[in-house]
Amino acid sequence: MKSGKVVPSDTSAALRYLTASGDIVEFTAETLQTLAKYRQRRFWQSEAGGQLFADVLGKLVRVVHASKPKKADLRARFGFAPHRPTEQSEINELHAHGLHYVGDWHSHAQDRPAPSTTDAKSINECFRKSKHDLSGFVLAIVGKQAFPGGLYVGLADGVQVVELISQTEQRTGELTDR
Numbered sequence: 808m809k810s811g812k813v814v815p816s817d818t819s820a821a822l823r824y825l826t827a828s829g830d831i832v833e834f835t836a837e838t839l840q841t842l843a844k845y846r847q848r849r850f851w852q853s854e855a856g857g858q859l860f861a862d863v864l865g866k867l868v869r870v871v872h873a874s875k876p877k878k879a880d881l882r883a884r885f886g887f888a889p890h891r892p893t894e895q896s897e898i899n900e901l902h903a904h905g906l907h908y909v910g911d912w913h914s915h916a917q918d919r920p921a922p923s924t925t926d927a928k929s930i931n932e933c934f935r936k937s938k939h940d941l942s943g944f945v946l947a948i949v950g951k952q953a954f955p956g957g958l959y960v961g962l963a964d965g966v967q968v969v970e971l972i973s974q975t976e977q978r979t980g981e982l983t984d985r
């Protein structure tokens with residue numbers, strides 16, 4: 808770490824989010840690097856998306872893998888339609904390696920992204936239809952700004968999506984004395 812002013816963490820360090828039920832959702836630096844590659848910096852770039860996989864250790868849900876968009880997905884500037892059969896085989900394959908499917912990610916052409924009504928509806932539906940023992944599914948949206956500001960992270964419980972605030976953002980105000 809360089810001394811002096813606080814550098815926004817972006818993708819060099821993990822980001823942690825605390826849920827209302829006391830779980831910790833952590834995005835590893837590697838996962839953040841994968842997501843950062845799909846920022847829609849240019850107006851002609853399309854929305855991209857994939858799935859999020861984690862190892863779950865008690866209350867710690869570590870998102871260690873964000874899958875990349877597949878050829879079969881439909882991509883557009885405003886909208887992303889994943890190819891479900893491919894997704895299911897990815898879930899089965901990674902499960903064999905001890906990784907759990909915990910949610911979805913996609914990109915938005917917004918600085919600080921927020922989920923659309925359709926985004927919220929589909930992740931809640933996905934949560935209700937899936938067999939799992941998680942308190943919620945993670946919805947991550949990659950915006951144009953640096954992380955954590957440019958990364959939306961929400962938890963879907965089947966009814967609503969609650970935004971989670973990164974611990975880095977919560978601390979920003981107190982970091983000046985370091």
Ligand SMILES: [Zn+2]
Pocket residue numbers: 913914915922923926948
């Ligand atoms: Zn969206």
